[in-house]
Structures are given as structure tokens and as C-alpha cells.
Amino acid sequence: MIAAISENDIKKLKEDLKQKGYKLTPQRRAIVDTIIAGKGSHLTAEEIYDEVKKLCPEIGLATVYRTIILLEEIGLIYKLELNDGCSRYELANKDEVHRHHHLVCNKCGSVIEVQDDLLENLETEIEKKYNFKIKDHSVKFFGLCSECRKDG
Incomplete structure (x- = not known):
């Protein structure tokens, strides 16, 4: 639909x-x-x-x-x-101020969206340390989803 x-x-x-x-x-x-x-x-x-x-x-x-x-x-x-x-x-x-993050399962390929922006403090540190204005970021974490972890 x-x-x-x-x-x-x-x-x-x-x-x-x-x-x-x-x-x-x-x-x-x-x-x-x-x-x-x-x-x-x-x-x-x-x-x-x-x-x-x-x-x-x-x-x-x-x-x-x-x-x-x-x-x-x-x-x-x-x-x-x-x-x-x-x-x-x-x-x-x-x-969204930034793109949301993604969790990608290496086994089944499923993708889980992480809605929280967990990198605000890191961005602030980077901006200060490198005098760099961050406009956006994209983060992907790779691993095993809960279903694939159950399967061993």
C-alpha cells in the first residue's frame, strides 16, 4: 500500500x-x-x-x-x-538532524534501524579537535542479529 x-x-x-x-x-x-x-x-x-x-x-x-x-x-x-x-x-x-544508524546482520542480511543519535558527544569532540563542522554522518554496525545468535 x-x-x-x-x-x-x-x-x-x-x-x-x-x-x-x-x-x-x-x-x-x-x-x-x-x-x-x-x-x-x-x-x-x-x-x-x-x-x-x-x-x-x-x-x-x-x-x-x-x-x-x-x-x-x-x-x-x-x-x-x-x-x-x-x-x-x-x-x-x-x-532527523543526521541519518539514522543501521545494524546489519552478517549472516541473514537483516537491517535494523537505530533511531537514536548516539554520536552527539563524539561529533562535538571531533568538531572542536579538528575545527571541522559536521553536517551529517552515516554509521553501520555489522554483527549477528538476535535470531542468528539463537541459531548458533
């Missing part, structure tokens, strides 16, 4: 696209809707394509790739590398 996008979000998206010389076409809207519906799923471009194709059978994979790049450029989504050889995409949460 596709999650609803608020009218304000659509207006902002249209403005961001217009500033870059693009329009919010039905194909782009279907891609955005699919990414929103898959929130927390960390979809690959091919998975996004498979879902969008159900809504827009005429869409090509190249259009999906171009749109993903565009959406990443305007900050609506970001790329996530989980060391599985695939680029995955996730909706950028406008309420």
Missing part, C-alpha cells in the same frame, strides 16, 4: 525539481510513492523498478536510475551501502 504524501511535501518536491529544471512527472511521482511505501525496506533500484512497473508499465529501468540520482541530488533520498554489493535507497527523514 502506498503511503500518502502531504500536499506540502509535494509542493516542496515540485519546487526542488523546478529549481533544477525538472518537473514532477507521473513516473517520478510513482518512484517517490514507491520509496515512501517501502520506508525501512532499503530498496535497490531494481526493487523500486519492479514496484513502479506495476503502476507505470511503460517505465524503463534507465528512467528509474535517472530519477533516483535526481532525488538523491535534491536530498529526498540517500544511498545506503550495506556491503552486500547493492546500492540501496532510503527516504531522507526531514525530522
Whole structure:
């Protein structure tokens, strides 16, 4: 089921696209809707394509790739590398100061999102020590999930 996008979000998206010389076409809207519906799923471009194709059978994979790049450029989504050889995409949460962290199971590949920003103190130390203004960070922890730990 596709999650609803608020009218304000659509207006902002249209403005961001217009500033870059693009329009919010039905194909782009279907891609955005699919990414929103898959929130927390960390979809690959091919998975996004498979879902969008159900809504827009005429869409090509190249259009999906171009749109993903565009959406990443305007900050609506970001790329996530989980060391599985695939680029995955996730909706950028406008309420988060930084990207959330991920726990990645080395055995089953499951991904758990950590919503708390546990690095605020570390960021402050780094900014002071290196005179460096941090804008964002991305952290992934690799190990074994609780299910895989049960299996031995």
C-alpha cells in the first residue's frame, strides 16, 4: 500500500525539481510513492523498478536510475551501502538532524534501524579537535542479529 504524501511535501518536491529544471512527472511521482511505501525496506533500484512497473508499465529501468540520482541530488533520498554489493535507497527523514544508524546482520542480511543519535558527544569532540563542522554522518554496525545468535 502506498503511503500518502502531504500536499506540502509535494509542493516542496515540485519546487526542488523546478529549481533544477525538472518537473514532477507521473513516473517520478510513482518512484517517490514507491520509496515512501517501502520506508525501512532499503530498496535497490531494481526493487523500486519492479514496484513502479506495476503502476507505470511503460517505465524503463534507465528512467528509474535517472530519477533516483535526481532525488538523491535534491536530498529526498540517500544511498545506503550495506556491503552486500547493492546500492540501496532510503527516504531522507526531514525530522532527523543526521541519518539514522543501521545494524546489519552478517549472516541473514537483516537491517535494523537505530533511531537514536548516539554520536552527539563524539561529533562535538571531533568538531572542536579538528575545527571541522559536521553536517551529517552515516554509521553501520555489522554483527549477528538476535535470531542468528539463537541459531548458533
